[in-house]
Amino acid sequence: MRSQIYLEADPFNLLKYEKIVFQKEASISPYIFRPLFQPSGVGKRSHWSITARAEYFENDSAPNLENTSSRWIGKGISRYRSLKIGYSHDFFTFTIEPYHFENENLDYTVPVRKGIYTRMNDTRPHGNSPLLFSGINEFQIFFHHSGIGVGASNANMWWGPGLHSSLQMSTNAPGFRYFSFGTMGEQKVKNIGVDLRYIFSPMDDKNIGSPYFTALLASLTTYSSPKFTLGFSRSYLSGHGTSIPTAWSYISLEDAMMLPFEDLFLKDKQTDPDSPESAVDLWDEILVGYLVASFPLSGLKIYVEYGRDDHAWDKDDFSRQPDHSGASIIGLRKYGLFGNPNLVGGLEYTSLIKSKFWTKRIPGTWYSKEVYDYNSYDGRWWGAHSGPDSDDFYIYLGYIGKNFSIIPAFNYERHGIIDNAALILEKRPYLVYNPDTGRWVPVIREQWRERHINIWPEVKFEFRLDVRITVKEFDFNFYYEDEAVDNLEFNWGERKGKVWWIGVERTIDSDDFRSFRRKIGK
16 A cells, blocks of 8 residues: 555555555554544655545445445436545645535435434435535644644544444544544554544534534553554533523533543432432433454454443443443454465454343433434434444455455344334324314324334345456456345335446555656656
């Protein structure tokens, strides 16, 4: 890989990055919090890069691709074009990516589901046909010194070691604006790596609640053999787009910014010693922990991500039911399979299944607050794309060479494992008073009602093939995905679909320019 200003949040190139550092037996960063920057450092040369990218998509069914940021691949043909410009020198780093996206957005049968499932990737949050987006897909500006920086951005973020999913923050939705302070990436002190960041965002109306989003991220890595990383992220959604102090949903800007530093247990927030109800927290907290073990000599990486979407009352409550409102990701990646340095394989399992204690206490279902649009932005969840009460199994095995790679993968995903009531449009009789006749008149009205049609979840099977080719500094990607859905809408429905994706990218940077100058100088 050529020298880069930063490692983007998108996991699109993550396997290639990790393979290179494993083969070099370099100081393997856990890559938990992305984007992460590589400032040039005081006294070093500045670095700039320009990347042009063009993509073509063809989708014959419902939108389905996950982790595609601002590219909403609806039914029909889609085209994406962007130009990313980046610059880094001493105390300053800057990137900007103007883009244009268009999609035919043809009609299809949009699934009808209850509230918490309305932000799944196969829904249709954008009704315009054709659909056109353009603007600044990514803007980042940071001032930094010795690896510590402060700045503003709207670039996507990814929190967690996973390749396919993240509990708290992924690239499934477009990036939103935020302020950031902390490390620009992992900073090493002898054999210890530290990454500490603070994030604050006053969200815009692409989330109907227009809330404040506040987060604190931290990780600690021991560079031994093997290497271990322990980290956490704690985020809050607060407020509800109001500046009226007497409103129930009001929170001041200062209070919203301090939420991640609050007490961990709900009992400690109790304002009246005689009233446990005084400890009620209106805001939506997610707390996630990360554990990563990397084995450089064998090319193996094992990781666990575990989170809660509900406060524990106290340490006893947490120790007795640590899995209440719990969600998890476990996975591994292996480079150099069977002694071949170019073979890679891995698997990942994500579970956000509703708490097993849901019949006895409020379950703390993930992404369930309607007031915050179910933790979505511009119509999609910014966390795990499988959504609440779901699980997701992903397995892959492939080849990554210098100029060619091919990775087939299989995905098995379930939605509504416990909470699987279908929405049914029923005709119901009502009595309506007619003031002209003075009589009650029977009428028939249609109304959506929740009904349990069967006991099974909605199930999605996917096969995907990802091929990458590099020809004379041009990077081409060819992607194919075949999807089949069973028990669609929890009502015996079925759906099949195929997506084709072709892309080409070319990067020119300051290293290319210096190399060119050396050649013409000879």
